Amino acid sequence: MKPVKVGICGLGTVGGGTFNVLKRNAEEIARRAGRGIEVAQIGARSSNPRCDTSDTPVTSVLEVADNPDIDIVIELIGGYTVARELVMKAIDNGKHVVTANKALIAVHGNEIFAKAREKGVIVAFEASVAGGIPIIKAIREGLAGNQINWLAGIINGTGNFILTEMREKGRTFDDVLKEAQALGYAEADPTFDVEGIDAAHKLTILASIAFGVPLQFDKAYTEGITRLTTADVNYAEALGYRIKHLGMARRTEAGIELRVHPTLIPADRLIANVNGVMNAVMVNGDAVGSTLFYGAGAGMEPTASAVVADVVDVVRAMTSDPENRVPHLAFQPDALSDHPVLPISACASAYYLRIQAKDHPGVLAQVASILSERGINIESIMQKEAEEHDGLVPMILLTHQVIEQKIDDAIAAMEGLEGVAGKVMRIRVEQLN
Numbered sequence: 001m002k003p004v005k006v007g008i009c010g011l012g013t014v015g016g017g018t019f020n021v022l023k024r025n026a027e028e029i030a031r032r033a034g035r036g037i038e039v040a041q042i043g044a045r046s047s048n049p050r051c052d053t054s055d056t057p058v059t060s061v062l063e064v065a066d067n068p069d070i071d072i073v074i075e076l077i078g079g080y081t082v083a084r085e086l087v088m089k090a091i092d093n094g095k096h097v098v099t100a101n102k103a104l105i106a107v108h109g110n111e112i113f114a115k116a117r118e119k120g121v122i123v124a125f126e127a128s129v130a131g132g133i134p135i136i137k138a139i140r141e142g143l144a145g146n147q148i149n150w151l152a153g154i155i156n157g158t159g160n161f162i163l164t165e166m167r168e169k170g171r172t173f174d175d176v177l178k179e180a181q182a183l184g185y186a187e188a189d190p191t192f193d194v195e196g197i198d199a200a201h202k203l204t205i206l207a208s209i210a211f212g213v214p215l216q217f218d219k220a221y222t223e224g225i226t227r228l229t230t231a232d233v234n235y236a237e238a239l240g241y242r243i244k245h246l247g248m249a250r251r252t253e254a255g256i257e258l259r260v261h262p263t264l265i266p267a268d269r270l271i272a273n274v275n276g277v278m279n280a281v282m283v284n285g286d287a288v289g290s291t292l293f294y295g296a297g298a299g300m301e302p303t304a305s306a307v308v309a310d311v312v313d314v315v316r317a318m319t320s321d322p323e324n325r326v327p328h329l330a331f332q333p334d335a336l337s338d339h340p341v342l343p344i345s346a347c348a349s350a351y352y353l354r355i356q357a358k359d360h361p362g363v364l365a366q367v368a369s370i371l372s373e374r375g376i377n378i379e380s381i382m383q384k385e386a387e388e389h390d391g392l393v394p395m396i397l398l399t400h401q402v403i404e405q406k407i408d409d410a411i412a413a414m415e416g417l418e419g420v421a422g423k424v425m426r427i428r429v430e431q432l433n
């Protein structure tokens, strides 16, 4: 049988990795796919010193989508503009698409999948979430018998790398971010990593395939790691927790929680010990219980591993009846639900609060009464010595689970107290049982 011809568009970190893995493992990949897979064209602006592409014609990316010889277009340029045009063009021309672009899928996926269905082609996107971890496949296929209750993941490698290096080696935020960029982990615009946008893109995708709802990135709550302080990391540790940047999606009767934020997790949970660029996703289903998927969330070859697996999947499925393929969003397109995504004010969580108390008697009692008036129970309290530089006394509280609106109210009341200085630091707490 003739080999399947693929065109790689974008020859950066992931494109270069994909080219190398397809070449290096060509024989084994062909034994799995049932046919050889040939990189017949590359769409790139420049070469990649880590790839020997001397035998492969290089052109502009849109030409790859127009090349009648190409069966599968692999989009690895990133962003929403040229990437969107390229993907839509490829689909229009009847080509299958593999992409690692979570921004594109989270924001334009509904439109892309509709067009792909119309044209009877596959758009595969395993590399878009948690890099090399086959989490899309696991949820979409491996857990298809379950009602998924919730999922929670460390799904940004750059952010986790920064938090780990800061905690373990005392390095500064900016210094570690620079290293993450040099290693090819960070997005072209690294604010996507550190402000939680990249994780929210990924969480949007995971929630859709877990709960069978359309992609709704605009409804995801997004908070980054830039406001975290070393003091909070240390207080969390003293209370038996680790702070991780977590994406959390939970189905409740009222709606779906879709939120990305720093989170205290009990230090003895496996996921609390996922460090560096590693990612992990917990998925809790009614039949299976809790599961945990772990692996490299970013980087050249770990991400290429997922891209190439998608290519193999597409090759195996390209001759099948489109009606019998695994649906893009796991559920049949006419069976997606309109269960709403909840605003963050309606989401429920426990909370870590750090209050900077002036050294007045009675502040703790006032804070406790603000909480109890709103029906918020305190789990534990830790009061530190007054800090030398400002004389303020850090007071750390952990609450039981409560709707966010109530904690917002309580924080506003605390910030109005004479004995409280500045803003109250609030970090959500999840037990992840």
Ligand SMILES: NC(=O)C1=CN([C@@H]2O[C@H](COP(=O)(O)OP(=O)(O)OC[C@H]3O[C@@H](n4cnc5c(N)ncnc54)[C@H](O)[C@@H]3O)[C@@H](O)[C@H]2O)C=CC1
Binding pocket: 009, 010, 011, 012, 013, 014, 015, 043, 044, 045, 046, 060, 061, 076, 077, 078, 079, 082, 100, 101, 102, 103, 127, 128, 131, 184, 185, 186, 187, 188, 297, 298, 299, 300, 303
């Ligand atoms: N780097 C990583 O670890 C991961 C990246 N991704 C995603 O993979 C995609 C690619 O990311 P990276 O490889 O890291 O980026 P990169 O910046 O290393 O590579 C992108 C390449 O595309 C090229 N490019 C951009 N626009 C182009 C155009 N119009 N024509 C021709 N070439 C063009 C750039 O010159 C660059 O060589 C992004 O969507 C990213 O979010 C997903 C998972 C992990």
Ligand SMILES: N[C@@H](CC=O)C(=O)O
Binding pocket: 128, 130, 131, 155, 156, 157, 158, 159, 185, 186, 187, 193, 198, 297, 298, 299
């Ligand atoms: N910038 C992303 C790359 C992978 O998706 C990350 O750091 O996780």
Ligand code: NA
Binding pocket: 126, 127, 128, 129, 130, 131, 132, 133, 134, 135, 136, 306
């Ligand atoms: Na993946």
